[in-house]
Amino acid sequence: MWVGVALIVLGLDFGGIPYAYARYAAICTQSAHLCNDSGLLTPEGFRMLQEFGLSRGFYAAYVGVGIQTVVTLVFFVIAAVIFARRSDDGMALFTSFTLLIFGGAAVAGTMYYLAEAHPAFWFPVNLLNYIGQVCFGAFFYLFPDGRFVPRWTRWLAAASLLLFIPEVFFPASPVTTVTGPLFWGFLATLIFAQVYRYRITSSRSQRQQTKWVVFGVATALVGFMAVILLVVSVPALREAGPFGMMLFQTLVYAFILLIPLSIGVAILCSRLYDIDVLINRTLVYGALTAALVGLYFGAIVLLQRLFVALTDERSTLAVVVSTLVIAAWFYPLRRRVQGFVDHRFYRKKYDAAKTLEAFSAKLRDEPDLRALNTELVDVVAKTMQPVHASVWLRTDHNEEGKRSGKSR
Numbered sequence: 001m002w003v004g005v006a007l008i009v010l011g012l013d014f015g016g017i018p019y020a021y022a023r024y025a026a027i028c029t030q031s032a033h034l035c036n037d038s039g040l041l042t043p044e045g046f047r048m049l050q051e052f053g054l055s056r057g058f059y060a061a062y063v064g065v066g067i068q069t070v071v072t073l074v075f076f077v078i079a080a081v082i083f084a085r086r087s088d089d090g091m092a093l094f095t096s097f098t099l100l101i102f103g104g105a106a107v108a109g110t111m112y113y114l115a116e117a118h119p120a121f122w123f124p125v126n127l128l129n130y131i132g133q134v135c136f137g138a139f140f141y142l143f144p145d146g147r148f149v150p151r152w153t154r155w156l157a158a159a160s161l162l163l164f165i166p167e168v169f170f171p172a173s174p175v176t177t178v179t180g181p182l183f184w185g186f187l188a189t190l191i192f193a194q195v196y197r198y199r200i201t202s203s204r205s206q207r208q209q210t211k212w213v214v215f216g217v218a219t220a221l222v223g224f225m226a227v228i229l230l231v232v233s234v235p236a237l238r239e240a241g242p243f244g245m246m247l248f249q250t251l252v253y254a255f256i257l258l259i260p261l262s263i264g265v266a267i268l269c270s271r272l273y274d275i276d277v278l279i280n281r282t283l284v285y286g287a288l289t290a291a292l293v294g295l296y297f298g299a300i301v302l303l304q305r306l307f308v309a310l311t312d313e314r315s316t317l318a319v320v321v322s323t324l325v326i327a328a329w330f331y332p333l334r335r336r337v338q339g340f341v342d343h344r345f346y347r348k349k350y351d352a353a354k355t356l357e358a359f360s361a362k363l364r365d366e367p368d369l370r371a372l373n374t375e376l377v378d379v380v381a382k383t384m385q386p387v388h389a390s391v392w393l394r395t396d397h398n399e400e401g402k403r404s405g406k407s408r
Contacts, residue, residue, distance in 0.1 A: 002083055002097065006076065009104035009111075012125060013072055016110035017065050019117045024064030025056045036241075039063055039249070045241040059242050063249055068108045071253050075103020078264040085268060091146035092267050098135040099260050106132030107256060130168040134160055140190040144209040144266070149197045156189050209266040216262020223255035291333060295325070 028035035028042055035042045041049075041056060049059060079099040086092035105111060105128035115125040137160045141153045148154040163182055166175040198210050231248060240247070373391045380389045 002087075002093075002100070005097065006080070006100055008124075009100060009109070009128065010072075010076065012111035012114060012121065012128070013069070013104055013109045015121075016112065016114035017069070019113035020064040020068070020110040021057075021060045023060075023113060025060035027056075036245075039245045041242060048241045048243065059246070062246055063242075064113075065110060067249050067253050068110055071108035071257060072104045072110075074257055075099050075108070075260050078260045079103070082264065082267055091142060091144065094135070094142065094146070095139060095263060095267060098132070098139050099263065101128055102132035102136045103260060104132075105129045106136065108253070126168050130164055133164045133168070137186065137190060141193050143194075143213060144202070144206045149193065149201050153189065153193050156186070160186060212262050212266035216258045220255045220258040223258075224252055227251045227255070 024040065026041070027046055028038070028040035032042050032044075035045075041059060046056060049055065076099075079096045082092050082099070083096040087096070103109070105125065111121070111125045111128070115121040138157045141148055141157050148157070163179055163186060166173050166179050167183075170176070194210060194214060198207055202210060227248065231244075373393070377389050377391055
């Protein structure tokens, strides 16, 4: 069954490649607004490509075919690996089907252009899209052990069967104005289900798997929203024509790929990688980047206004000074952000580090060996929390040693 579905999805996407290429290689004759919203080439955009020595075929191959095909293949490869290695596990098998259909029919793929050219394919293409979206939602109700937790979420999964019908099969229907807000409520229930499962019923290994999936999906959503916000707030990107569209597509689909990659790691090899370290680094450097960007542009604006007030003209010195200020602030700000993240999200590790620092200071000043032995056992008990901790001191090379401290 899996092989059959894979052949159908890949076959439809392969059949849509020529039509996708033809659509994006053509010159759009509608209004510039409609053409830009669809990512199609306008006469002005075509001239911009020619100025850089690029052809319409390159644009069509990149935007219309290349990126979407790469995304589909990544979803397919991860689904195939999960199927080959964990097909005896029901949840892994369901995940494999979900990634296969969602990646090839719902979030990416070129089969829609085939349906536009040949209406006979309209229903199977939209049916695959519908199945992919429903299964992807159900995945978050079931992951990681394949059970509905809480049990009443099974009724929400059943309700999602109705939620996606207007959006997929009747996109122009007035009903979609109602399903829009319901969709955000549906997303809220998915988050609640994962948080509830993580805190109440998940084992330690299942929590690691949940961290991988939530990290990948959350990063993808935040990155996607950041790209949208960047395009909306920076007019130059909207006016960049085909180059802006290529950059937009690349960033959006790059973030989307984090979803199958994180799911694949969670199911196949979550124990091989410490997700906490990755989350920590992402929080630190994500917050650091946002803070530095805000400081940089804020400093430029303030300094430019100052120069205008003093000299009645702008100066490039504002950019130079802002750059030097950001360079000087990088390491102090990174330490502050790291301390905040450790203190807020990794309290146990933060307390352990503080305990070790205090012990190191006492180690330099404490002359009493017995007191140090007792302190050492206390530090080990607080930071590592073992069942049993002891200290042995060798008084002579010919003796086995002597126990001087013990803690349970």
